[in-house]
Amino acid sequence: MVAGEFSSGKTQLINGLAGTSVLPSNVTATALPPVWLVGGASGLAQVNTAGRLRRLEALDQVVLDTTQFCVLGHSAPILQRLDIIDTPGNSDPNMDAASWKRMLDYADAVIWCTNATQAWRQTEKAVWRAMPERLRRNAILIITHADLLGDEANAGRVLQRVEREAADIFDMFLMVSLLDAADVDGVREHVQYLSDRIEISGADSPAIDEFTGGRSVSRKPAREAGKTSRPSRAMQMIRPRRVKTPAPEPHAKAPASPKVVPIPVTAPPAQPAESKSKIRVVWTRLLENVDRNDPVAIMKAAERLVSILERDSGMVQENKLKAMKASGGTEQRPDAGRGYAAAAEKSE
Template identity: 45%
Template sequence: MSRPTQRPAAAPLRRPRLLIAGEFSAGKTKLINGLLGDAHALPSNVTATALPPVWLVGGGDARLVVDLQGTARRAETLEGLDLNDTHYCVVSHSAACLKHFDIIDTPGTSDPNMPPESWERMLPLADAVVWCTNATQAWRQSEKAIWQDMPAALRRNATLVITHADRLPDERSVEKVLRRVNRDAAPFFDRVSIASLINPHDVARIGRDLITLAGAMTDLPGAENALASSLSAAPQPAPTHGAQAITPQRVRPGGTVVPLPRPQKGRARSLWDRLSKNTDLADAAAVLAQVETLIETLDRGAPAAPTRVRRGAGEED
């Protein structure tokens, strides 16, 4: 008897939910507004201590407040909410990235004025976590302690974003922080990147990485949620052709963007050429992070330092 043909994994029926987390002032809201291309997507005049978790979905005109009993009501504003009885808010936005994934914004884990239950209640609803850590004191022991208590399902497909790179004094400091965090966070995250949140090129790179991550996810561990499902339809696949060409650039501290010259030889030149032609977003996200390191390696004639990390051997998948 012949074995039945194995079918490929079915595409998810809803968009993946990416929970953005981190300590207070780690740049979570700034990153989200950058991904959405809207500096006012999340209220800028509401302090972090007064804003409950916000679930951002694509399209529509929803602005809902959901209480701890699961009852939703429409709201004109997110200001002045009773945080003791608010589970989360749902806000629709037309940003292109929300065609590929939902975003769940959470309060800072180290905020003494915000009970940890406020963000911990969102963990069962998430499919993956993007942890933000401030470059000036990146990946502190307090962050590591919180991460080790994360549900096992959310320690898969985990992304660490080192934010506020523009606050470091020079490129040497940027490289030093990236090397240390890559080393220390390797057992905990599948990918690590560093970004200046005032640099559109950096934010766009993070967005491409997250679109690639969401497109590869077939197992969505987040709990079913009828309200969110009614607002958030199936994800759109990442485009495979005809995408806009990408100009390889170097980001300097302070947000300055400098075009990268075309290398004269080797793998760096090949990667540069691929990025400079029309290429799909998934391919661009896979090679963009390597270009600057490879070019600098040619300049220095030294071994390349990795810019991305993979889970160490023996870690749970």
């Protein structure tokens, strides 16, 4: 079962795994109940709330109020190995949460999609804590839309934060760009590896057996022969597609980039910085290794800045008094006001 919040890339991922647009692109996620994709059969059907199967010509014929889920047969190769259940976003205000929660009984494993631009939100954590234990043992957390993060360093920080916060819940984390065929292929390898080894624990669906004539793969035991080898976890980290590194022109000066070039700790001696500029330098320095999407980390950095400013304010006053005493009360030490950046460096 593929689950996650609205617009987390679930349907896009499924179409990528299938190698084609399994679900019509003109049907939005808010217009569909869960869709159970199966191999070994063709056509489309609706399973109503009483469990009865009714054949349909198109998904736009689905009546949401009376539908438990839809069944869609397809010849995609991956569906010869496993069934896939596409679910509405759990945060979609237009869909009752019960529409996807009722599919938990049928699932053997869960792929949870989280959008990289706001990965692993509190609402997702709350939903996942309520998941059945048997599904939490067979789960993959996929951080989607990594191409929107802007650079590899930011992608790395997001992945590290998510792994830190969800390490006791998931044992597999993947960060991918759904626009990158190689990334999608890597996810497919992991999903097939998981499907070969999981314990079949979900409930049977008579409607699925009726639709496929008993040919669905969903109830087959894990296959010992022909198992896929364990995929490499190297594809977890990617270089987002938006980041391009052009070849440098001969004798051309490399462009400055605040994301990869260390920011000076002190202002240039030729132009002494004002207090405001020094504070900005310190703040930038403190944010170098902070995930900009993590409010807790940002607050900690702000607390460190306040601590540095309070400490150095006292240092400046003390230095002024010492300078005045040394000069008979008329001179000030030339470096008495340079404490901010140095303090930031010491605090690292």
